[in-house]
Amino acid sequence: xxxxxxxxxxxxxGFMSDTESGNYVSHEAICVLNLNDECAxxxxxxxxxxxxxxxxxxxxxxxxxxNHIRIDKIxxxxxxxxxxxxxxxxxxxSNIPVVCQHSRMDVxxxxxxxxxxxAY
Amino acid sequence: xxxxxxxxxxxxxGFMSDTESGNYVSHEAICVLNLNDECAxxxxxxxxxxxxxxxxxxxxxxxxxxNHIRIDKIxxxxxxxxxxxxxxxxxxxSNIPVVCQHSRMDVxxxxxxxxxxxAY
Amino acid sequence: xxxxxxxxxxxxxGFMSDTESGNYVSHEAICVLNLNDECAxxxxxxxxxxxxxxxxxxxxxxxxxxNHIRIDKIxxxxxxxxxxxxxxxxxxxSNIPVVCQHSRMDVxxxxxxxxxxxAY
Amino acid sequence: xxxxxxxxxxxxxGFMSDTESGNYVSHEAICVLNLNDECAxxxxxxxxxxxxxxxxxxxxxxxxxxNHIRIDKIxxxxxxxxxxxxxxxxxxxSNIPVVCQHSRMDVxxxxxxxxxxxAY
Numbered sequence: 001x002x003x004x005x006x007x008x009x010x011x012x013x014g015f016m017s018d019t020e021s022g023n024y025v026s027h028e029a030i031c032v033l034n035l036n037d038e039c040a041x042x043x044x045x046x047x048x049x050x051x052x053x054x055x056x057x058x059x060x061x062x063x064x065x066x067n068h069i070r071i072d073k074i075x076x077x078x079x080x081x082x083x084x085x086x087x088x089x090x091x092x093x094s095n096i097p098v099v100c101q102h103s104r105m106d107v108x109x110x111x112x113x114x115x116x117x118x119a120y
Numbered sequence: 121x122x123x124x125x126x127x128x129x130x131x132x133x134g135f136m137s138d139t140e141s142g143n144y145v146s147h148e149a150i151c152v153l154n155l156n157d158e159c160a161x162x163x164x165x166x167x168x169x170x171x172x173x174x175x176x177x178x179x180x181x182x183x184x185x186x187n188h189i190r191i192d193k194i195x196x197x198x199x200x201x202x203x204x205x206x207x208x209x210x211x212x213x214s215n216i217p218v219v220c221q222h223s224r225m226d227v228x229x230x231x232x233x234x235x236x237x238x239a240y
Numbered sequence: 241x242x243x244x245x246x247x248x249x250x251x252x253x254g255f256m257s258d259t260e261s262g263n264y265v266s267h268e269a270i271c272v273l274n275l276n277d278e279c280a281x282x283x284x285x286x287x288x289x290x291x292x293x294x295x296x297x298x299x300x301x302x303x304x305x306x307n308h309i310r311i312d313k314i315x316x317x318x319x320x321x322x323x324x325x326x327x328x329x330x331x332x333x334s335n336i337p338v339v340c341q342h343s344r345m346d347v348x349x350x351x352x353x354x355x356x357x358x359a360y
Numbered sequence: 361x362x363x364x365x366x367x368x369x370x371x372x373x374g375f376m377s378d379t380e381s382g383n384y385v386s387h388e389a390i391c392v393l394n395l396n397d398e399c400a401x402x403x404x405x406x407x408x409x410x411x412x413x414x415x416x417x418x419x420x421x422x423x424x425x426x427n428h429i430r431i432d433k434i435x436x437x438x439x440x441x442x443x444x445x446x447x448x449x450x451x452x453x454s455n456i457p458v459v460c461q462h463s464r465m466d467v468x469x470x471x472x473x474x475x476x477x478x479a480y
Contacts, residue, residue, distance in 0.1 A: 004128055005240070008364055012426055012461040013391035013476060031133035033167055033209040047393055047426045066132055066167045066209035089393040089426035089459075099209075099240045101132040106474060111351065114226060114235040115474040116133060120365070120459045124248055125360070151253035153287055153329040186252055186287045186329035219329075219360045221252040231471065234346060234355040236253060244368055245480070271373035273407055273449040306372055306407045306449035339449075339480050341372040354466060354475040356373060 004035050005097035009119040011090040014046070014102075016072055018084035021110035026084075027072040030092060030119075031101045034061040040094045042067075044074070046082050047089040054080055061098060092119065124155050125217035129239040131210040134166070134222075136192055138204035141230035146204075147192040150212060150239070151221045154181040160218050162187075164194070165211040166202050174200055181218060212239065244275050245337035249359040251330040254286070254342075256312055258324035261350035266324075267312040270332060270359070271341045274301040280334045282307075284314070286322050287329040294320055301338060332359065364395050365457035369479035371450040374406070374462075376432055378444035381470035386444075387432040390452060390479070391461045394421040400458050402427075404434070405451040406442050414440055421458060452479065 009030075017026035034040040044057035056076040061067040071082050071090070082088065092100050103116040129150075137146035154160040164177035176196040181187040191202050191210070202208065212220050223236040249270075257266035274280040284297035296316040301307040311322050311330070322328065332340050343356040369390075377386035394400040404417035416436040421427040431442050431450070442448065452460050463476040 004130060010364060010393055010395075010459040012393040012459050013389070013428065013463050014426075015428075029133070031207070031209065033130055033132040033211070035130075035167075035211065047395075047424060049426055049428065053424055064167060064173055066169055066207065068133065068135075068169065068207040087391070087426065087428040089391065091393070091395065099130040099132050101237065101240075103133050103235065104474065104476075106472070109472040111231045111471045112226070112229040112233055113353070113472055113474045114224065114233045115355075115463065115476040116224075116235040117237050117357070117461065117477045118240045120461075120478045124250060149253065151327070151329065153250055153252040153331070155250075155287075155331065184287060184293055186254075186289055186327065188253065188255075188289065188327040219250040219252050221357065221360075223253050223355065231351045232346070232349040232353055233473070234344065234353045235475075236344075236355040237357045237477070238360045244370060269373065271447070271449065273370055273372040273451070275370075275407075275451065304407060304413055306374075306409055306447065308373065308375075308409065308447040339370040339372050341477065341480075343373050343475065351471045352466070352469040352473055354464065354473045356464075356475040357477050358480045 003097050005099040007094050007097055009092040009100035011102040011119050014088040014090050016084045017106050017108040019108040021107035024107045024112055026106050026108055027070055028104045030069045030090060032061045033066045033099045034063060036096050037063050039063060040096050040098050042092060042094045045091040049087055123217050125219040127214045127217055129212040129220035131222040131239050134208040134210050136204045137226050137228040139228040141227035144227045144232055146226050146228055147190055148224045150189045150210060152181045153186045153219045154183060156216050157183050159183060161215045163213045167209040169207055243337050245339040247334045247337055249332040249340035251342040251359050254328040254330050256324045257346050257348040259348040261347035264347045264352055266346050266348055267310055268344045270309045270330060272301045273306045273339045274303060276336050277303050279303060280336050280338050282332060282334045285331040289327055363457050365459040367454045367457055369452040369460035371462040371479050374448040374450050376444045377466050377468040379468040381467035384467045384472055386466050386468055387430055388464045389431060390429045390450060392421045393426045393459045394423060396456050397423050399423060401455045403453045407449040409447055
Protein backbone atom coordinates (compact mmCIF):
# COMPACT_ATOMS: atom_id res chain seq x y z
CA UNK A 1 0.00 0.00 0.00
CA UNK A 2 3.03 2.25 0.28
CA UNK A 3 4.25 4.54 -2.52
CA UNK A 4 0.74 5.91 -2.95
CA UNK A 5 1.27 9.65 -3.11
CA UNK A 6 4.16 12.01 -3.83
CA UNK A 7 7.02 13.68 -2.00
CA UNK A 8 6.28 17.26 -3.12
CA UNK A 9 2.99 19.16 -2.81
CA UNK A 10 2.03 22.75 -3.52
CA UNK A 11 -0.84 25.01 -2.40
CA UNK A 12 -0.69 28.44 -4.08
CA UNK A 13 -3.69 30.01 -2.27
CA GLY A 14 -2.94 30.45 1.43
CA PHE A 15 -4.62 33.09 3.59
CA MET A 16 -5.68 33.16 7.22
CA SER A 17 -8.10 35.76 8.50
CA ASP A 18 -7.21 37.02 11.99
CA THR A 19 -10.68 36.42 13.36
CA GLU A 20 -12.61 34.16 15.68
CA SER A 21 -16.30 33.51 16.21
CA GLY A 22 -17.66 31.50 19.12
CA ASN A 23 -15.50 28.39 19.49
CA TYR A 24 -13.95 28.83 16.05
CA VAL A 25 -10.80 30.55 14.87
CA SER A 26 -10.06 31.17 11.21
CA HIS A 27 -7.25 28.83 10.17
CA GLU A 28 -5.78 26.65 7.46
CA ALA A 29 -4.56 23.07 7.65
CA ILE A 30 -2.34 20.83 5.53
CA CYS A 31 -3.71 17.33 6.02
CA VAL A 32 -1.21 14.52 5.41
CA LEU A 33 -1.84 10.77 5.16
CA ASN A 34 1.11 8.38 5.43
CA LEU A 35 0.26 4.86 4.27
CA ASN A 36 3.86 3.66 4.51
CA ASP A 37 5.40 1.45 7.21
CA GLU A 38 7.91 4.13 8.19
CA CYS A 39 7.58 7.63 9.59
CA ALA A 40 7.31 10.53 7.12
CA UNK A 41 9.44 13.59 7.87
CA UNK A 42 7.60 16.58 6.44
CA UNK A 43 8.98 20.08 5.88
CA UNK A 44 6.85 23.12 5.03
CA UNK A 45 7.92 26.37 3.40
CA UNK A 46 5.73 29.48 3.32
CA UNK A 47 6.09 31.81 0.30
CA UNK A 48 4.94 35.42 0.07
CA UNK A 49 4.26 38.06 -2.54
CA UNK A 50 6.81 40.64 -1.46
CA UNK A 51 9.24 39.13 1.03
CA UNK A 52 11.53 36.14 1.47
CA UNK A 53 9.93 32.79 2.30
CA UNK A 54 9.82 31.43 5.83
CA UNK A 55 11.53 28.03 5.76
CA UNK A 56 12.07 25.24 8.21
CA UNK A 57 8.62 24.27 9.44
CA UNK A 58 9.07 20.62 10.46
CA UNK A 59 6.40 18.02 11.17
CA UNK A 60 6.19 14.27 11.08
CA UNK A 61 3.51 11.73 10.21
CA UNK A 62 3.80 8.29 11.80
CA UNK A 63 3.26 5.13 9.72
CA UNK A 64 -0.43 4.40 9.05
CA UNK A 65 -1.37 7.73 10.58
CA UNK A 66 -2.61 11.11 9.36
CA ASN A 67 -1.60 14.55 10.58
CA HIS A 68 -3.78 17.63 10.24
CA ILE A 69 -1.01 20.25 10.42
CA ARG A 70 -2.48 23.56 11.58
CA ILE A 71 -0.78 26.42 9.71
CA ASP A 72 -1.81 28.89 12.40
CA LYS A 73 -0.11 26.84 15.13
CA ILE A 74 3.08 25.40 13.69
CA UNK A 75 6.37 27.25 14.39
CA UNK A 76 9.57 26.90 12.45
CA UNK A 77 12.98 26.19 14.00
CA UNK A 78 13.34 29.85 14.97
CA UNK A 79 9.92 30.05 16.60
CA UNK A 80 8.43 31.98 13.68
CA UNK A 81 4.77 31.42 12.77
CA UNK A 82 2.87 32.10 9.55
CA UNK A 83 1.36 35.62 9.63
CA UNK A 84 -2.37 36.34 9.38
CA UNK A 85 -4.07 38.68 6.89
CA UNK A 86 -1.28 38.15 4.31
CA UNK A 87 -1.52 36.08 1.10
CA UNK A 88 0.95 33.21 1.02
CA UNK A 89 1.61 29.86 -0.65
CA UNK A 90 2.68 26.54 0.86
CA UNK A 91 5.32 24.10 -0.37
CA UNK A 92 5.43 20.67 1.28
CA UNK A 93 8.33 18.24 1.00
CA SER A 94 8.31 14.73 2.50
CA ASN A 95 11.10 12.15 2.59
CA ILE A 96 8.64 9.42 1.54
CA PRO A 97 5.41 9.52 -0.51
CA VAL A 98 2.38 10.96 1.28
CA VAL A 99 -0.91 12.53 0.17
CA CYS A 100 -1.71 16.18 0.99
CA GLN A 101 -4.97 18.13 1.11
CA HIS A 102 -5.42 21.79 2.01
CA SER A 103 -8.44 23.30 3.76
CA ARG A 104 -9.38 26.75 5.00
CA MET A 105 -11.90 27.70 7.66
CA ASP A 106 -12.87 31.37 7.58
CA VAL A 107 -15.09 32.78 10.32
CA UNK A 108 -14.52 36.46 9.60
CA UNK A 109 -18.07 36.84 8.32
CA UNK A 110 -18.77 35.68 11.16
CA UNK A 111 -20.63 32.77 9.60
CA UNK A 112 -18.19 29.94 9.00
CA UNK A 113 -17.26 28.95 5.47
CA UNK A 114 -14.96 26.15 4.33
CA UNK A 115 -12.98 25.44 1.18
CA UNK A 116 -10.69 22.54 0.28
CA UNK A 117 -8.69 20.96 -2.52
CA UNK A 118 -6.24 18.13 -2.96
CA ALA A 119 -2.85 19.89 -3.21
CA TYR A 120 -0.96 19.86 -6.50
CA UNK B 121 -16.48 3.23 -21.10
CA UNK B 122 -14.99 1.02 -18.40
CA UNK B 123 -11.48 1.49 -16.99
CA UNK B 124 -12.19 5.18 -16.48
CA UNK B 125 -10.95 5.80 -12.95
CA UNK B 126 -8.60 4.11 -10.50
CA UNK B 127 -8.70 1.39 -7.84
CA UNK B 128 -7.15 3.42 -5.02
CA UNK B 129 -8.27 6.83 -3.72
CA UNK B 130 -7.17 8.94 -0.77
CA UNK B 131 -8.76 11.80 1.19
CA UNK B 132 -6.40 13.19 3.87
CA UNK B 133 -8.83 15.74 5.39
CA GLY B 134 -11.70 14.02 7.12
CA PHE B 135 -13.65 15.57 9.99
CA MET B 136 -17.28 15.37 11.05
CA SER B 137 -18.76 17.85 13.44
CA ASP B 138 -21.21 16.30 15.91
CA THR B 139 -23.94 18.82 15.20
CA GLU B 140 -27.29 19.16 13.50
CA SER B 141 -29.36 22.12 12.41
CA GLY B 142 -32.97 21.85 11.26
CA ASN B 143 -33.16 18.90 8.87
CA TYR B 144 -29.39 18.74 8.42
CA VAL B 145 -26.71 16.76 10.21
CA SER B 146 -23.02 17.45 9.73
CA HIS B 147 -21.54 14.60 7.72
CA GLU B 148 -19.08 13.53 5.05
CA ALA B 149 -19.61 11.35 2.00
CA ILE B 150 -17.39 9.41 -0.39
CA CYS B 151 -19.19 9.49 -3.73
CA VAL B 152 -18.33 6.65 -6.10
CA LEU B 153 -19.23 6.25 -9.77
CA ASN B 154 -18.88 2.83 -11.39
CA LEU B 155 -19.02 2.97 -15.19
CA ASN B 156 -18.11 -0.71 -15.61
CA ASP B 157 -20.41 -3.59 -16.52
CA GLU B 158 -19.66 -5.42 -13.26
CA CYS B 159 -20.21 -4.58 -9.62
CA ALA B 160 -17.44 -2.72 -7.77
CA UNK B 161 -16.54 -4.02 -4.32
CA UNK B 162 -15.28 -1.05 -2.31
CA UNK B 163 -13.43 -1.12 1.01
CA UNK B 164 -12.79 1.92 3.17
CA UNK B 165 -10.15 2.39 5.86
CA UNK B 166 -10.21 5.29 8.34
CA UNK B 167 -6.83 6.59 9.59
CA UNK B 168 -6.23 8.72 12.67
CA UNK B 169 -3.55 10.94 14.16
CA UNK B 170 -2.90 9.00 17.35
CA UNK B 171 -4.53 5.59 17.17
CA UNK B 172 -4.72 2.52 14.93
CA UNK B 173 -6.87 2.76 11.82
CA UNK B 174 -10.37 1.33 11.68
CA UNK B 175 -10.44 -1.15 8.80
CA UNK B 176 -13.06 -3.22 7.08
CA UNK B 177 -15.76 -0.77 5.98
CA UNK B 178 -17.33 -2.54 3.00
CA UNK B 179 -19.62 -1.09 0.34
CA UNK B 180 -20.51 -1.94 -3.23
CA UNK B 181 -21.40 0.03 -6.31
CA UNK B 182 -23.49 -1.70 -8.94
CA UNK B 183 -22.61 -1.44 -12.65
CA UNK B 184 -23.64 1.91 -14.18
CA UNK B 185 -24.58 3.20 -10.75
CA UNK B 186 -23.20 5.68 -8.23
CA ASN B 187 -23.08 5.33 -4.46
CA HIS B 188 -22.90 8.29 -2.09
CA ILE B 189 -21.35 6.47 0.90
CA ARG B 190 -22.17 8.34 4.10
CA ILE B 191 -19.15 8.23 6.43
CA ASP B 192 -21.38 9.00 9.43
CA LYS B 193 -23.62 6.00 8.70
CA ILE B 194 -21.42 3.17 7.44
CA UNK B 195 -20.32 0.51 9.96
CA UNK B 196 -17.42 -1.87 9.56
CA UNK B 197 -17.64 -5.64 10.01
CA UNK B 198 -17.49 -5.25 13.79
CA UNK B 199 -20.24 -2.64 13.92
CA UNK B 200 -17.77 0.21 14.50
CA UNK B 201 -18.53 3.64 13.05
CA UNK B 202 -16.25 6.59 12.31
CA UNK B 203 -16.07 8.92 15.34
CA UNK B 204 -17.15 12.58 15.27
CA UNK B 205 -15.05 15.56 16.35
CA UNK B 206 -11.80 13.73 15.51
CA UNK B 207 -9.52 14.41 12.51
CA UNK B 208 -9.15 11.40 10.23
CA UNK B 209 -8.21 10.39 6.69
CA UNK B 210 -9.91 7.99 4.29
CA UNK B 211 -8.36 5.34 2.08
CA UNK B 212 -10.59 3.72 -0.56
CA UNK B 213 -9.79 0.51 -2.42
CA SER B 214 -11.94 -0.93 -5.20
CA ASN B 215 -11.54 -4.22 -7.08
CA ILE B 216 -12.21 -2.43 -10.38
CA PRO B 217 -11.66 1.19 -11.52
CA VAL B 218 -14.09 3.76 -10.12
CA VAL B 219 -14.03 7.53 -9.59
CA CYS B 220 -14.21 9.00 -6.06
CA GLN B 221 -15.12 12.45 -4.78
CA HIS B 222 -15.25 13.60 -1.17
CA SER B 223 -17.63 16.18 0.28
CA ARG B 224 -18.28 17.61 3.72
CA MET B 225 -21.42 19.28 5.03
CA ASP B 226 -20.84 21.23 8.23
CA VAL B 227 -23.84 22.75 10.05
CA UNK B 228 -22.10 23.53 13.33
CA UNK B 229 -22.25 27.24 12.65
CA UNK B 230 -25.36 26.63 12.38
CA UNK B 231 -25.43 27.95 8.82
CA UNK B 232 -24.56 25.16 6.43
CA UNK B 233 -21.30 25.18 4.54
CA UNK B 234 -20.03 22.69 1.97
CA UNK B 235 -16.62 21.71 0.64
CA UNK B 236 -15.60 19.13 -1.95
CA UNK B 237 -12.71 17.79 -3.98
CA UNK B 238 -12.03 14.92 -6.31
CA ALA B 239 -10.05 12.45 -4.18
CA TYR B 240 -6.38 11.77 -4.95
CA UNK C 241 -3.47 25.85 -27.87
CA UNK C 242 -5.80 23.01 -28.79
CA UNK C 243 -5.56 19.52 -27.28
CA UNK C 244 -5.43 21.03 -23.81
CA UNK C 245 -7.93 18.94 -21.87
CA UNK C 246 -9.57 15.55 -22.22
CA UNK C 247 -12.62 14.01 -23.91
CA UNK C 248 -14.03 12.26 -20.83
CA UNK C 249 -14.81 13.81 -17.43
CA UNK C 250 -16.50 12.45 -14.31
CA UNK C 251 -18.19 14.07 -11.30
CA UNK C 252 -19.32 11.46 -8.73
CA UNK C 253 -21.02 13.87 -6.29
CA GLY C 254 -24.09 15.41 -7.83
CA PHE C 255 -27.05 16.69 -5.81
CA MET C 256 -29.46 19.56 -6.28
CA SER C 257 -31.59 20.81 -3.45
CA ASP C 258 -35.11 21.80 -4.55
CA THR C 259 -34.95 25.20 -2.91
CA GLU C 260 -34.69 28.87 -3.70
CA SER C 261 -33.85 31.93 -1.64
CA GLY C 262 -34.30 35.47 -2.91
CA ASN C 263 -32.94 35.60 -6.46
CA TYR C 264 -31.11 32.29 -6.10
CA VAL C 265 -32.09 28.74 -6.91
CA SER C 266 -30.06 25.76 -5.78
CA HIS C 267 -28.35 24.27 -8.81
CA GLU C 268 -25.28 22.61 -10.25
CA ALA C 269 -23.30 23.45 -13.35
CA ILE C 270 -20.76 21.69 -15.54
CA CYS C 271 -18.48 24.41 -16.86
CA VAL C 272 -16.70 23.61 -20.13
CA LEU C 273 -13.90 25.50 -21.85
CA ASN C 274 -13.13 24.75 -25.49
CA LEU C 275 -9.77 26.14 -26.62
CA ASN C 276 -9.92 24.43 -30.00
CA ASP C 277 -10.70 25.98 -33.39
CA GLU C 278 -13.73 23.75 -33.91
CA CYS C 279 -16.99 23.27 -32.03
CA ALA C 280 -17.10 20.71 -29.23
CA UNK C 281 -20.11 18.40 -29.16
CA UNK C 282 -20.69 17.46 -25.53
CA UNK C 283 -22.91 14.69 -24.19
CA UNK C 284 -23.87 14.26 -20.55
CA UNK C 285 -25.10 11.15 -18.77
CA UNK C 286 -26.65 11.20 -15.29
CA UNK C 287 -26.13 8.12 -13.10
CA UNK C 288 -28.12 7.17 -10.01
CA UNK C 289 -27.87 4.90 -6.99
CA UNK C 290 -30.90 2.73 -7.64
CA UNK C 291 -32.20 3.29 -11.18
CA UNK C 292 -31.01 3.33 -14.77
CA UNK C 293 -29.02 6.35 -15.94
CA UNK C 294 -30.62 9.16 -17.92
CA UNK C 295 -28.68 9.44 -21.18
CA UNK C 296 -28.67 11.79 -24.12
CA UNK C 297 -28.18 15.26 -22.66
CA UNK C 298 -26.57 17.15 -25.55
CA UNK C 299 -24.77 20.48 -25.46
CA UNK C 300 -22.16 22.21 -27.55
CA UNK C 301 -19.31 24.57 -26.88
CA UNK C 302 -18.20 26.85 -29.69
CA UNK C 303 -14.49 27.33 -30.51
CA UNK C 304 -12.74 29.71 -28.08
CA UNK C 305 -15.86 29.80 -25.93
CA UNK C 306 -16.97 28.43 -22.56
CA ASN C 307 -20.34 26.98 -21.64
CA HIS C 308 -21.68 26.89 -18.09
CA ILE C 309 -24.15 24.01 -18.55
CA ARG C 310 -26.87 24.24 -15.90
CA ILE C 311 -27.79 20.73 -14.73
CA ASP C 312 -31.14 21.99 -13.45
CA LYS C 313 -32.08 23.40 -16.86
CA ILE C 314 -30.77 21.02 -19.52
CA UNK C 315 -33.20 18.46 -20.99
CA UNK C 316 -32.27 15.29 -22.80
CA UNK C 317 -33.65 14.28 -26.22
CA UNK C 318 -36.84 13.03 -24.59
CA UNK C 319 -37.43 16.20 -22.61
CA UNK C 320 -36.30 14.60 -19.34
CA UNK C 321 -34.50 16.72 -16.75
CA UNK C 322 -32.25 15.74 -13.86
CA UNK C 323 -34.32 15.27 -10.68
CA UNK C 324 -33.84 17.28 -7.49
CA UNK C 325 -33.25 15.88 -3.99
CA UNK C 326 -31.66 12.70 -5.40
CA UNK C 327 -27.93 11.81 -5.34
CA UNK C 328 -26.47 11.37 -8.81
CA UNK C 329 -23.19 11.38 -10.73
CA UNK C 330 -22.29 13.01 -14.03
CA UNK C 331 -20.34 11.58 -16.95
CA UNK C 332 -19.27 13.99 -19.70
CA UNK C 333 -18.06 12.97 -23.16
CA SER C 334 -16.78 15.41 -25.78
CA ASN C 335 -15.74 14.74 -29.37
CA ILE C 336 -12.64 16.92 -28.90
CA PRO C 337 -10.56 17.80 -25.80
CA VAL C 338 -12.16 20.27 -23.38
CA VAL C 339 -11.71 21.12 -19.70
CA CYS C 340 -14.56 20.54 -17.20
CA GLN C 341 -15.24 21.92 -13.74
CA HIS C 342 -18.22 21.19 -11.52
CA SER C 343 -19.83 23.58 -9.06
CA ARG C 344 -22.83 23.47 -6.74
CA MET C 345 -24.82 26.34 -5.31
CA ASP C 346 -27.00 25.35 -2.36
CA VAL C 347 -29.43 27.87 -0.88
CA UNK C 348 -31.49 25.46 1.19
CA UNK C 349 -30.07 26.86 4.40
CA UNK C 350 -31.18 29.60 3.17
CA UNK C 351 -27.74 31.17 3.28
CA UNK C 352 -25.92 30.39 0.05
CA UNK C 353 -22.95 28.06 0.05
CA UNK C 354 -20.77 27.05 -2.89
CA UNK C 355 -18.45 24.14 -3.62
CA UNK C 356 -16.37 23.31 -6.68
CA UNK C 357 -13.73 20.98 -8.09
CA UNK C 358 -12.08 20.32 -11.40
CA ALA C 359 -13.76 17.15 -12.67
CA TYR C 360 -11.79 13.89 -12.90
CA UNK D 361 13.07 22.70 -6.79
CA UNK D 362 12.27 24.28 -10.13
CA UNK D 363 10.19 22.57 -12.84
CA UNK D 364 7.51 21.75 -10.28
CA UNK D 365 4.31 22.80 -12.01
CA UNK D 366 3.18 23.46 -15.57
CA UNK D 367 3.11 26.31 -18.07
CA UNK D 368 -0.61 26.09 -18.95
CA UNK D 369 -3.55 26.13 -16.54
CA UNK D 370 -7.31 26.26 -17.07
CA UNK D 371 -10.27 27.26 -14.89
CA UNK D 372 -13.61 26.70 -16.68
CA UNK D 373 -15.89 28.13 -13.95
CA GLY D 374 -15.36 31.85 -13.54
CA PHE D 375 -18.01 34.21 -12.21
CA MET D 376 -17.87 37.36 -10.11
CA SER D 377 -20.93 38.71 -8.39
CA ASP D 378 -21.12 42.51 -8.45
CA THR D 379 -21.70 42.81 -4.73
CA GLU D 380 -20.02 43.86 -1.53
CA SER D 381 -20.79 43.31 2.13
CA GLY D 382 -19.01 45.12 4.94
CA ASN D 383 -15.28 45.09 4.16
CA TYR D 384 -15.66 42.40 1.51
CA VAL D 385 -16.18 42.52 -2.23
CA SER D 386 -17.09 39.48 -4.29
CA HIS D 387 -14.07 38.51 -6.36
CA GLU D 388 -11.99 35.74 -7.83
CA ALA D 389 -8.24 35.17 -7.71
CA ILE D 390 -5.72 33.10 -9.62
CA CYS D 391 -3.00 32.25 -7.11
CA VAL D 392 0.41 31.48 -8.62
CA LEU D 393 3.50 30.04 -6.93
CA ASN D 394 6.86 30.32 -8.67
CA LEU D 395 9.51 28.05 -7.17
CA ASN D 396 12.06 28.80 -9.88
CA ASP D 397 15.13 31.04 -9.65
CA GLU D 398 13.86 33.31 -12.45
CA CYS D 399 10.81 35.51 -12.83
CA ALA D 400 7.64 33.96 -14.34
CA UNK D 401 5.85 36.02 -16.99
CA UNK D 402 2.18 35.10 -16.79
CA UNK D 403 -0.53 35.90 -19.32
CA UNK D 404 -4.25 35.45 -18.70
CA UNK D 405 -7.06 35.10 -21.23
CA UNK D 406 -10.75 35.40 -20.32
CA UNK D 407 -13.21 33.34 -22.38
CA UNK D 408 -16.97 33.88 -22.62
CA UNK D 409 -20.08 32.02 -23.70
CA UNK D 410 -21.21 34.35 -26.45
CA UNK D 411 -18.46 36.84 -27.32
CA UNK D 412 -14.79 36.94 -28.23
CA UNK D 413 -12.25 36.37 -25.46
CA UNK D 414 -10.45 39.24 -23.77
CA UNK D 415 -6.73 38.63 -24.21
CA UNK D 416 -3.56 40.26 -22.98
CA UNK D 417 -3.84 40.30 -19.20
CA UNK D 418 -0.19 40.32 -18.10
CA UNK D 419 1.24 39.63 -14.65
CA UNK D 420 4.53 38.43 -13.28
CA UNK D 421 5.61 36.29 -10.35
CA UNK D 422 9.10 36.85 -8.96
CA UNK D 423 11.39 33.91 -8.14
CA UNK D 424 10.48 32.20 -4.83
CA UNK D 425 7.37 34.34 -4.61
CA UNK D 426 3.61 33.87 -4.97
CA ASN D 427 1.12 36.20 -6.60
CA HIS D 428 -2.58 36.23 -5.77
CA ILE D 429 -3.83 37.80 -9.03
CA ARG D 430 -7.19 39.47 -8.42
CA ILE D 431 -9.42 38.92 -11.47
CA ASP D 432 -11.60 41.89 -10.47
CA LYS D 433 -8.60 44.25 -10.44
CA ILE D 434 -6.28 43.24 -13.27
CA UNK D 435 -6.55 45.20 -16.56
CA UNK D 436 -5.31 44.05 -19.93
CA UNK D 437 -3.06 46.10 -22.22
CA UNK D 438 -6.06 48.11 -23.42
CA UNK D 439 -7.29 48.90 -19.91
CA UNK D 440 -10.15 46.38 -20.15
CA UNK D 441 -11.23 44.51 -17.04
CA UNK D 442 -13.15 41.25 -16.60
CA UNK D 443 -16.90 41.95 -16.38
CA UNK D 444 -19.06 41.05 -13.38
CA UNK D 445 -22.27 38.98 -13.46
CA UNK D 446 -21.15 37.11 -16.58
CA UNK D 447 -19.94 33.48 -16.76
CA UNK D 448 -16.38 33.18 -18.03
CA UNK D 449 -13.39 30.83 -18.07
CA UNK D 450 -9.71 31.56 -17.48
CA UNK D 451 -6.69 30.34 -19.41
CA UNK D 452 -3.26 30.94 -17.88
CA UNK D 453 0.04 30.68 -19.74
CA SER D 454 3.45 31.08 -18.09
CA ASN D 455 6.89 31.12 -19.70
CA ILE D 456 8.21 28.78 -16.98
CA PRO D 457 6.50 26.14 -14.79
CA VAL D 458 4.30 27.49 -11.99
CA VAL D 459 1.41 26.12 -9.93
CA CYS D 460 -2.06 27.73 -10.15
CA GLN D 461 -5.08 27.60 -7.86
CA HIS D 462 -8.40 29.36 -8.35
CA SER D 463 -10.65 30.70 -5.59
CA ARG D 464 -13.92 32.61 -5.47
CA MET D 465 -15.30 34.74 -2.67
CA ASP D 466 -19.01 35.49 -3.02
CA VAL D 467 -20.68 37.90 -0.62
CA UNK D 468 -23.90 38.42 -2.56
CA UNK D 469 -25.86 36.51 0.03
CA UNK D 470 -24.59 38.67 1.97
CA UNK D 471 -22.96 35.97 4.07
CA UNK D 472 -19.56 35.16 2.63
CA UNK D 473 -18.92 31.82 0.98
CA UNK D 474 -15.68 30.51 -0.54
CA UNK D 475 -14.82 27.85 -3.07
CA UNK D 476 -11.46 26.72 -4.46
CA UNK D 477 -9.72 24.15 -6.63
CA UNK D 478 -6.29 23.54 -8.04
CA ALA D 479 -6.58 24.59 -11.70
CA TYR D 480 -6.37 21.98 -14.45
